[in-house]
Amino acid sequence: xxxxxxxxxSLFTALVMTDCARKYRVDYCGQxxxxxxxxxxxxxxxxxxVYFYMxxxxxxxxxxxxxxxxxxGYDSGKGIEVSFIMPDHDVKxxxxxxxxxxxxxxxxxxxxxxKEEDMLAQYLYSGEKEDRSDGYYLRxxxxxxxxxxxxxxxxxxxxxxxxxxxxxxxxxLCRLAGQYxxxxxxDLEKTERGNIYxxxxxxxxxxxxISVSSDRQPENGSEILSKLGGHILSYVxxxxxxxxxx
Numbered sequence: 001x002x003x004x005x006x007x008x009x010s011l012f013t014a015l016v017m018t019d020c021a022r023k024y025r026v027d028y029c030g031q032x033x034x035x036x037x038x039x040x041x042x043x044x045x046x047x048x049x050v051y052f053y054m055x056x057x058x059x060x061x062x063x064x065x066x067x068x069x070x071x072x073g074y075d076s077g078k079g080i081e082v083s084f085i086m087p088d089h090d091v092k093x094x095x096x097x098x099x100x101x102x103x104x105x106x107x108x109x110x111x112x113x114x115k116e117e118d119m120l121a122q123y124l125y126s127g128e129k130e131d132r133s134d135g136y137y138l139r140x141x142x143x144x145x146x147x148x149x150x151x152x153x154x155x156x157x158x159x160x161x162x163x164x165x166x167x168x169x170x171x172x173l174c175r176l177a178g179q180y181x182x183x184x185x186x187d188l189e190k191t192e193r194g195n196i197y198x199x200x201x202x203x204x205x206x207x208x209x210i211s212v213s214s215d216r217q218p219e220n221g222s223e224i225l226s227k228l229g230g231h232i233l234s235y236v237x238x239x240x241x242x243x244x245x246x
Contacts, residue, residue, distance in 0.1 A: 022043065022044060022088075023041040023042060023043050023044075024041060024042065024043075024044060024086060024087070024088065024089055024090050024091070025040060025041045025090045025091075026038070026039070026040065026041065026042065026048070026086075026090075026091055026092075026093055027090065027091070027092040027093065028093055029092060029093070029094045029095070031054075031095060033234065033238060034052055034053060034054040034095075034238070035050040035051060035052055035053075035082075036050065036051040036052075036053055036078050036079060036166070036168065037049065037050050037051060037078075038050045042086040043086065044086055044087060044088040045085065045086065045088075046085070046086045047083065047084075047085055047086075048083065048084050048085070048086050049081065049082070049083040050081075050082050050083075050093075051075060051078035051079040051080065051081055051082070052072075052079050052080040052082060052095060053078060053079035053080075053165070053166045054079075054238075054239060055079055055080065056097070056240060059097050059098065060097065060098045061080055061095060061096070061097050062095070062096050062097070062098075063080075063082050063093065063094070063095055063096075064092075064093070064094045064095075064096070065084055065091055065092070065093055065094075066091050066092055067092075067094075070082065070084055076146060076147050077147040077166065077167065077168060078166060078168060079166060111162065111242065111243040113162075114141035114142075114143070114150045114152070114162075115141075118141045118142040119139055119140070119141050119201075119203070120140045120141060120142055120149070120170055120202070120203050121139065121140040121170065121173060121200075121201060121202045121203065121232070122137060122138070122139045122140075122199075122200070122201040123137070123138040123139075123198070123199070123200050123201075123225075123228060123229035123232060124136075124137050124197070124198060124199040124200075125196070125197075125198055125229055126196060126197035126198070127156060127196070128195055128196055133156055133157055134156070135155070135156040136153060136154060136155045136156060137152070137153070137154040138151065138152070138153055138229060138232045138233060138236070139151070139152040139154070140152075140169075140170055140173070140232065143164065143167075145164065147166060147167050148164055148165065148166065148167055149164075149165060149166070149167045149169065149170050150162055150163070150164060151163045151165055151169070151232060151235065151236055153233075153236055159244070159245070160244070160245040161236075161241040161243070161244045161245075162241060162242050162243045162244075163235075163236055163239050163240075163241055163242055164242045165235055165239065169231075169232070169235050171205075172231065173202070173228065173231055173232065174202065174204055174205065176227065176228060176231055177200075177202055177210070177228060180224050182200075182202075182210050182212050183210055185212045185216050185217055185218065185221065186211075186212065186216055188216045188217065188218065189216070190215055190216055191214065191215065191216060191217055191221075194214070194222075196214070196222070197213070197214050198213065198214050198222065198225040198226070198229065199211070199212070199213035199214070199225075200212055200213070200225055200228050200229070212225075213225075
């Protein structure tokens with residue numbers, strides 16, 4: 001009898017553990033890219049903490065989990081902190097916002113172009129078109145505003161946009177670049193340049209300066225350079241520019 005009871009308890013425990021380990025999906029309503037640390041799924045009972053960084057000035061934000069409003073906090077380095085316990089079913093996390101100054105006339109923000117000596121990183125994509133009109137620069141600059149950086153997107157056509165975004169983006173770029181032995185590229189023989197030219201510059205928090213390009217790169221160099229540039233571009237795409245020079 002004791003043996004049967006032990007087996008039943010073991011099966012029950014296994015079923016409970018299996019149910020707890022099962023993961024359920026979070027639907028970010030098409031805005032997952034605006035949440036830092038966001039994952040597609042979480043285990044039931046797990047604490048979910050994400051940070052909404054796409055924050056505009058003079059705007060109020062509210063967050064809803066399956067239609068019910070939930071409280072949120074703020075982290076100066078990451079953005080609006082949204083946290084909840086994952087239930088044993090899929091959920092929908094929705095963000096709504098309201099402009100607190102809708103009735104006031106729009107004012108152009110004060111803007112002072114970042115200085116060249118404050119540049120932390122630069123990515124160049126020369127473009128595929130013969131006139132390179134589809135090429136662009138992406139530059140990251142230090143900012144005097146706490147926990148913020150400037151990202152500049154300058155197109156070969158002359159359009160120039162600046163974005164004020166959280167500084168963790170630069171930290172993630174440094175970690176991504178650290179996965180590759182970029183300094184060793186300069187010891188390689190010169191490679192045949194194709195139609196597309198890319199270059200990447202990084203000034204690490206430790207003060208090291210790294211500069212590589214398509215001129216000298218390993219076999220998968222083009223893919224690595226595209227990943228580095230794509231990391232910066234992923235935060236620019238969909239963001240509202242702080243300042244635009246046409």
